[in-house]
Amino acid sequence: MSQDLNTAMVEKYRNDFLKEVEEKVEEGEWVRMCMQCGVCSGSCPLGPYWEHPPQEIFMMIRAGKREEVLSSSSMWMCTSCYNCIVRCPRELPITHIMHGLAHYAKRLGLAPKEQPTMKFAQLFWDNLVKQGRVNELKLGLSLYFMNGFSEGVKTALKMAPVGLGMLKTKRMNPMEMVGGHKVKDLKGFHAMLKKAEEIEAAKIEKQEAEA
Amino acid sequence: MADMKIGAYICKGCGLGERLDTDSLENIASREGKADIARQHDFLCSGDGVAMIRKDIDEEGVDHVVIAACSRRAKTDAFRFEDVACSRVNLREGVVWIRPDTEEARETTQEMAEDYVRMGCAEVRHMKVPHPSNEQPRNRHVLVVGGGVSGMTAALEAAKAGYAATIVEKEDRLGGHAAQLWRRIPTRAPYSDPEVPEIDALIAAVEAHPDITVYLNAKLKKTSGAPGRFYADIETADGVVTESFGSIVQASGFKPYDASQLPEFAYGKTPDVVTQLELERMAREADGGPIQRPSDGKAVGKVVFIQCAGQRSDQEGHLPYCSGYCCNASIKQAMYFKNQNPDIDTVIYYTDLRTPGAGGEDFYRSAQDKEVIFSKAVVKEVTPAEGGGLQVRLHDLILDEEAVTDADLVVLATGMVPNSGVNIEALTKPNVEEEGEGEAEAETEATIEVPVESILNLDYRQGPDVPQLVHGFADSHFICFPYETRRTGIYTTGPVRRPMDIAQAVDDATGAAMKAIQEIENAARGRAAHPRSGDLSFPEFRKEGCTQCKRCTVECPFGAINEDEQRYPVFNESRCRRCGTCMGACPVRVISFENYSVDTVGQQIKAVEVPEESEEKPRILVLACENDAYPALDMAAHNGIAYSAFARVIPVRCLGSVNTIWVTDALNSGYDGVVLMGCRKGEDYQCHFVKGSEMAHYRMSKIFDTLQQLGLETERVITHEVAITDIQRAPGLINEMAETIEKIGLSPLKF
Ligand code: SF4
Ligand code: SF4
């Protein structure tokens, strides 16, 4: 479905990527207001590691570089530290735009497949959805094994002393491995999520219908 | 001079009484300084102290006053005695505050104070009370050259303040370039859309004002005279009329930069590349409807603006500066398209976007909100595309890559070229190098062809227009003294002075009108204009002694001196700024002011006691510019920074007023070193008299021959550029000279 949505969007907006961002990405209507001062890129603690820091992303959007922006790993690098938002002289909600772009890219199926932040986000979500609470033991372990079995074993062995220490001081309960504790009304929680998913799906459907 | 009565008053306040032997100072004032009355007071600047002096003036007939207290820059209100000649002896900032309060320093500190009292008495003896020249009447009539926004505003403002104005405009209508605009950059909140220029309303106001006369299709055939008595021959189709004026506002505006110098942008190759001014005409014709592509009348779908076209570039034929208005103008013009049809693509390529003015930033934001795209890029080339349209090749500076884009229309943000007339400095050499050269120069002057038409046609010996500061703009200092050209009473305003937009020009012209009025009033009172505002003294010269060497005429930074038929200098009091550069230049020393002359300084130099060689107490003469160096030394004193007790500091009006005779006399009478402190000279000068410091440096560079003839080391005379902020450095320079003397030994010329 997401591939189809992407094609639909390409067709709808032709080469007006700025317009597409304005209409489809959360807070996207702010992008045109960037005055290219570079303060956000300079303030971002991760800026130097980004393929395209925020200022550049905004310029690329205006230059119509759709593929490059949406398949970029850049906006996945944002740690939500809010440094940029605090400093932007034009008061752009940069952090939110980064997340908006990441989310939109994922929806369209354009986000880079091996992006670790994206993978972790998925793990986190799947973990959370099960019991309505994050199972830290399982989340930790699945994180170790995120990049394959052998690497997982290696990481697990490396972390074993930390785990034993936590066990000793009762900071970790091994019983969480089986079942684990959950929210009081798990059924209600799942019903809530389902409703949210329906709303979201309806929204996308409407977008596709418009396209 | 026989009936002169000198009163010397010594203050004991501010620690002077404790640090100095004031009885001895009083003694010196009466015995050596020949003061008829010498008194001490505990607080001279108090009401009681001032009353004591006043009483002596009124009842005892004292007409020459020596105030030995604080710096001449302090307590100026208390010690203002305008009816007598007055000399200030700086015992506070000049002596006790720059010397350590120790037993061993006591003797040299006292000697310093005593010398300064001697100097004050010697100075005042040669001073007279300055009297106004009465050379010109109060002429409440301002000549405004140029009838654009700046000129019309200046005329209106002057007229509103009760001074008549006459506008001379070369075109057949008022309004200048502004009248060609469809809309202007907004002047009112929320600064979001272009505004109607309302130039017609301004023109109507000018035409309706009873005190404003307008000459259209007119030129200045000749301008002569001086503030308070300018005469202008105004030439129109109906002949020439001569009118007299008190002062002049030159608002001659700008010429648009010639875009045909930009072949890389295909200007002239296709009608679809236009300048901002040409787009204004297209917008006027469209009047809110779709703007069409000139080549084929197709409605424009995409327009590209190229900022800084031929500007901010050191390429041959380009303007090196930023014209300041064109970013806002492109923003405005992009809105012409967006407001008519939001689907038109408008892209502004800039390297730095500058939106000066109160609403500039809001206007920029408003354009972004309207989806005008701003892109930081250098446009390399515009080429007509096959089958119509244009191709724009550029380097994107953010993404660091080459890119190509299409456009129906390209608009070039070309800049302003000042309309400042003849560059007189290209005509004449800046100074007379050797005697006799003036002669040769006068001859070449006559044969040089004037390439540009003069604006003012000044009948000044120094050339027909006002000197230019930089890039052809006519001003003398953008920051420190705007409007003040180097021709007193002639004020430039608007884009002839520096690039600016309409709103700035209105403010600017209002300021210039105020300046013009101020000068009318000053000239009527015989008072100086900036920077010695209010000064009544002016140069007088003894014709019998003059050798017609022309130095004064050539070196006067303000072109104040003309020449008569016999080639004698003719001083124009109201054109003069009272810097004294002419006095410093005159080789036969026939130029002087009533209260400042070769004698008032020369006699101070002589009054200093030069100890015998065996005493090992050198003497250093410091001639410090009163505008920057002297205040810097005062401030050093406020900060308790000490300097050598062997220095004797004399403030001078400008280093340009220093006559080399002072230096040679000092050396001849046994001084061991001479330090001259003036303002920064050269291109980014800070000299209040523009060329004074430069002239002084030049003259001093020639003094080495004299030193060699005297058998003295060249290190004994040094010239420094000192800024008012050099609070640490200025005293340091004096100490450096003291060290130099220690190294090379005392002067052999002591007796
Ligand atoms: S700080 Fe704000 S205005 Fe500056 S480049 Fe970043 S987003 Fe643009
Ligand atoms: S919020 Fe994100 S984009 Fe902004 S500075 Fe922090 S990490 Fe960088």
Ligand code: SF4
């Ligand atoms: S050199 Fe200075 S003092 Fe002399 S005439 Fe010119 S402006 Fe006046």
Ligand code: SF4
């Ligand atoms: S007044 Fe002095 S400087 Fe001027 S021309 Fe005469 S001699 Fe020369």
